[in-house]
Amino acid sequence: MMQLKLSQRTLGLSTRVRRVLHRTGPALQRSRSLRCQATGGQDPKQNGPEDKQAKDTTSELTGKLSSLLEDLQKQGMDSKKAKAVLKKWKDLGVADPEQLRKLLIRRSLRPAATVGFQALLDGLACWGGFYTSGLISDSPPFTGQFALQIAASFFGFYYVLQALLNLSVASALLFTAYKYGTNSVELLAAVQQLAGPATGLTVLDKAQVAVNTLKVLQTLDEIAELLKNMSTTSPQRSTLQNLSAYLTLAHAKERLGFEPARYGLSEAEAGEIAYVFSTYDVNDDYRLELSEVKRLCQDLGKDLSDEEVKEALRILDTSKNGFVELDEFCAWWTQNKKQVPAA
Structure with missing residues (x-):
């Protein structure tokens, strides 16, 4: 079965090679040095600037979340209030961190004013109830x-x-809008964490998608580190594997305007990333679809639900075309993009 699958992939790759070689022939001479560097067995520098930056960014993300949780709890936000805030955000059309950021920046006062007006109406109703009770108490017996x-x-x-x-x-809306408008990813994760799991008792619980954005972000960080190790500890590669990586890189340069230097990468390092990318590009279409992203997570021992895999794809897919392409893969690999994009 494995031989049949390998033969099918080899046949597909051979067909793609024949289709692409006629327009990339002159560049094949330049690929010789790339293949040599990709299989030379030399490990890239460990703990280099990119690794240090990734660790610093991950620590910063965790620190922001801890700080947000502490601040919100100091303000008196508990599970009940967190659920109320989430419901209010949902009623205002907030479905992801980017929409939350826009809400906090552009419409920060409107939701607070709406809830404040509702509190005023509730106060009037409260006064009316007690006033009526007093009138009844002072009236003659009946x-x-x-x-x-x-x-x-x-x-x-x-x-x-x-x-x-x-x-x-x-008060919570005003506080979060004032202080956390630029930290929408961590803010949403913090409020969701304070709100706790769904209870099944409210409309919000029934409609809320069980996706922990922070968990997905942390899992993607862990996968990126595992992939870096995989690229340096993988066994000797075949000519077809090297050629597949080269064609993936050439396609990204031609169609996407990909430039390794933009991500602080050398040609050899870009070739390593292209090799890992092409390993999971099962259908050889130069991009990763949902099933391929799920397979990548599973192969590296990361158990994500279907909704969490969709969230991971949405985070990585900055171009919003429904796929992860090599430039987006490199941006994730080098840990340059930590913001969660809008859906």
């Missing part, structure tokens, strides 16, 4: 007087709780 007084008091107590909750939500 049938059902006590029951009506209890009902009016309950009405007042109910709306005083609603008013207090809305005031706390408005």
Whole structure:
């Protein structure tokens, strides 16, 4: 079975080679040095500037999340308030961190004003309930007087709780908008963490997608490190594997305007990344689709749900074409892009 699969991939690659060689022939001479460097067995520098930058960025991400959690808890945000904030964001059309960032920057006062106005209405309803209860209490005795007084008091107590909750939500919205407009990824992850798992009791719980953005980001960081090790510890490669990596790199340069120097890479390092990329490009279309990203995660021992794999693809796919191409793969590899793009 494995021989049949290998034969099919080799046949597909051979067909692609015949189709592409006639327009890339002169460049094949330059690929000789790339292949030699890619299989020479020399390990790239460990703990180099790129590795240090990746570790620093990961530490910064974790530090921001911890700081956000601590600050939100100091402001009195608990699970109930976090759920209320998430529901309010959902009602305002927030589905991902980028939309949250735009909401906090461009419309930071509007949601707080809306919730504040609702708190005012709740306060008026509360006052009306207690005022009515007082009128009933001061009126001459009549049938059902006590029951009506209890009902009016309950009405007042109910709306005083609603008013207090809305005031706390408005305060949280103002606080987060003022302080965390530029940290939307970590903010959304922090509030989701405080909100806790779905309870099945509210509309938000039923509609909320169980994707932990922070978990996906951290998993992608771990996969990137594993892939770097894979590129330096892999066994001797065949000519077809080297040629597949070269064609992937040549396609990215021709069609995507890919330049290794833009990512701080040499030609040899770009060739290493292209080799890893082509390993998971099963259908040889120079891009990774959802199933190939899922296979990449599984091969490296990372257990992500289908929704989390979709989130990982969305994070990596900065061009929004539904695929991960070599330039996006390199951006992830070198850890230059940590912001989560909009859906």
